[in-house]
Every structure is written in structure tokens, then in C-alpha cells.
Amino acid sequence: MKKISYILILLITIFSCKKSPTQFSEAALNDIFITLEGSPIAFRDILETHKGKTLVIDVWASWCSDCIKGMPKVKDLQAEYKEVTYIFLSLDKTQKAWKKGIEKYDVKGIHYFMKSGWDGMFSDFIDLDWIPRYMVVDAKGNIELFEAVKADDIRIKENL
Numbered sequence: 536m537k538k539i540s541y542i543l544i545l546l547i548t549i550f551s552c553k554k555s556p557t558q559f560s561e562a563a564l565n566d567i568f569i570t571l572e573g574s575p576i577a578f579r580d581i582l583e584t585h586k587g588k589t590l591v592i593d594v595w596a597s598w599c600s601d602c603i604k605g606m607p608k609v610k611d612l613q614a615e616y617k618e619v620t621y622i623f624l625s626l627d628k629t630q631k632a633w634k635k636g637i638e639k640y641d642v643k644g645i646h647y648f649m650k651s652g653w654d655g656m657f658s659d660f661i662d663l664d665w666i667p668r669y670m671v672v673d674a675k676g677n678i679e680l681f682e683a684v685k686a687d688d689i690r691i692k693e694n695l
Contacts, residue, residue: 555681556660563660568647569630578657581622581647587674588620589695593686594649594661594668596626597636601684602667606640608686613643616695624649624657626666671695 564579582590593609595602613621621644627633633648649655653663661668661681671680671694679694 555678557677557679559678560656560660562656566655566657567650568624568657569650571634571646573630575650576647582672582676585620585622585645586676589618589674590620590622590670590672591616591691591695592622592624592670592672593644594624594626594663594666594670596628596666597632597640598627599666603640605667605686606642610643612686612691616692619695620645622647626652 559578564577566578567575568578568581570576591612623642623644623646625633625636625646625648627636627648630648637646649657651658661670665684667684667686669680669683669686669688669691670678671691673679680690683691
């Protein structure tokens with residue numbers, strides 16, 4: 536009887552696991568971000584601009600202590616994987632704070648402000664509940680790693 540119970544629990548666990556998406560939803564692709572120059576840009580156009588490149592997406596904010604503590608690990612990743620494009624999506628409360636945070640923490644990469652914040656279509660799609668949040672998108676635009684919360688998560692390197 537115990538054996539059957541263990542098998543049943545195992546099967547329930549396997550089949551109830553939510554599979555991570557490999558493509559962005561239309562809603563997420565249509566969410567609007569702000570460039571450093573202050574122009575609106577759809578997430579779709581951000582991806583299109585970097586088509587053919589492997590991307591590490593870092594959702595962060597300058598007020599987030601975990602984000603700031605993780606920044607040296609992001610810089611280590613950038614030093615090791617120079618061919619990768621690093622996109623930083625900010626959840627700062629204002630564009631002024633966002634730009635100040637980029638400078639203060641010397642964040643190198645391509646930057647966008649998440650105009651819709653925590654409640655936007657992009658955030659909903661990735662089920663954003665914690666930052667920092669890292670994702671890896673391959674050169675074909677497929678989401679290879681949907682969720683990591685630490686820049687030294689081994690899965691990031693495995694997908695680069």
C-alpha cells in the first residue's frame with residue numbers, strides 16, 4: 536500500500552508541475568517601456584532590436600537591496616560572457632531614480648524603465664513577485680530560462 540501511495544504522490548507531483556513558457560505572450564510583447572532618452576518602446580521592439588543575440592534580462596530597481604547585492608555577480612557574468620546582451624528592466628518608482636541608480640551602481644548594459652511597473656502586462660506574464668529576476672532568451676527569441684532570482688544561479692550559465 537505504501538508503494539502505491541508513493542507512486543501516486545510522484546505522479547501527481549510530476550503532472551501538476553507548471554511548465555515555463557518558451558515564448559512571450561502577445562500582451563507581454565505589447566507592453567510599453569521607456570528608453571533612456573524618454574521614448575516609449577514596446578517590448579516586442581526591444582526584442583527585435585536584439586534579434587539574433589542571446590539576452591540576459593535583469594528586472595531590478597535601485598531601491599532593491601537584493602538587486603544591489605547581486606550586481607557584482609551580474610558584473611562577473613558580464614565579464615565571463617561578453618558576447619551576451621544584457622538588458623536591464625527597471626521597476627524604480629520614477630525615471631529620475633532609475634537613471635540615478637544606473638549611474639550610482641555603474642550598471643552596464645541596455646536600460647529600459649518599466650512604465651507599467653508591477654501591474655503591467657509584462658510583469659503579469661512573467662508572474663513577477665520578486666526582484667531581482669533574471670531570464671535568458673536565446674538568439675532565436677526563445678525563453679531558455681524563465682526564472683532565476685540570483686545572478687549566480689547555475690541555470691543562467693547553463694543556458695548561455
